[in-house]
Amino acid sequence: MKIAVFVSGGGTNLQNIIDAVEDGTLPNVEVEMVMADRDCFAIERSLDKEIRTYVLDRKTFSEDAEHNLIDEEIDLIVLAGFLTILSPEFTAKWGSKMINIHPSLLPKFGGKGMYGSKVHKAVLEAGEKTSGATVHYVTAGVDEGQIICQATFDIEEGDQVADLQRKVAEVESQIFIKAIKQISEA
Ligand SMILES: Nc1nc2c(c(=O)[nH]1)N[C@@H](CN(C=O)c1ccc(C(=O)N[C@@H](CCC(=O)O)C(=O)O)cc1)CN2
Numbered sequence: 001m002k003i004a005v006f007v008s009g010g011g012t013n014l015q016n017i018i019d020a021v022e023d024g025t026l027p028n029v030e031v032e033m034v035m036a037d038r039d040c041f042a043i044e045r046s047l048d049k050e051i052r053t054y055v056l057d058r059k060t061f062s063e064d065a066e067h068n069l070i071d072e073e074i075d076l077i078v079l080a081g082f083l084t085i086l087s088p089e090f091t092a093k094w095g096s097k098m099i100n101i102h103p104s105l106l107p108k109f110g111g112k113g114m115y116g117s118k119v120h121k122a123v124l125e126a127g128e129k130t131s132g133a134t135v136h137y138v139t140a141g142v143d144e145g146q147i148i149c150q151a152t153f154d155i156e157e158g159d160q161v162a163d164l165q166r167k168v169a170e171v172e173s174q175i176f177i178k179a180i181k182q183i184s185e186a
């Protein structure tokens, strides 16, 4: 299964995918290309593994990404810490072959404006006792696609944003690889 990974940030989830391919956890997955919507450390992680890497303008990302995908026979697009909202045209074409990981238990704490540490801040301010991560298909509406899998963790007394970021990263690594593996074996 040939995948394209879209990134915007540190690339922790991209690295988890690269590592899972290399260690045999994802035996029939190949990371064909990485596309970034800004300069970010995920690009370094991609170039380090000599993966074809594009850095696109976020204002025209959907159109430019579509151009790069033509004739590549990509089986799955994976949004890994990706922060640009994709066009309705792009999601209509790729939605059934495109997944995203979100750092909350959707449908809570999702949608436009809810990304990165903003999510964890909102979860803490709401007084939630648990949080987690969600893998879902991607539709025109932000974070509204069919949920594929979720993982939860307890929020402990005194937890701050950094604690939730750490706990989310642990569960994201588990469920993202699990979801990609399930799709690759379907
Ligand atoms: N059409 C879709 N595009 C994207 C989806 C989706 O479900 N449908 N998921 C997001 C990922 N995401 C949460 O998981 C998410 C990403 C970004 C935002 C957001 O509010 N972005 C800001 C800009 C932030 C920046 O560029 O620094 C904004 O658009 O104002 C919310 C949720 C990926 N794309």
Ligand SMILES: NCC(=O)N[C@@H]1O[C@H](COP(=O)([O-])[O-])[C@@H](O)[C@H]1O
Binding pocket: 007, 008, 009, 010, 011, 012, 013, 014, 042, 080, 081, 082, 083, 101, 102, 103, 114, 115, 116, 119, 168, 169, 172
């Ligand atoms: N709504 C999108 C969003 O908030 N994505 C989140 O960005 C973080 C960094 O990802 P990365 O380290 O893989 O770049 C991850 O926690 C991911 O869930």
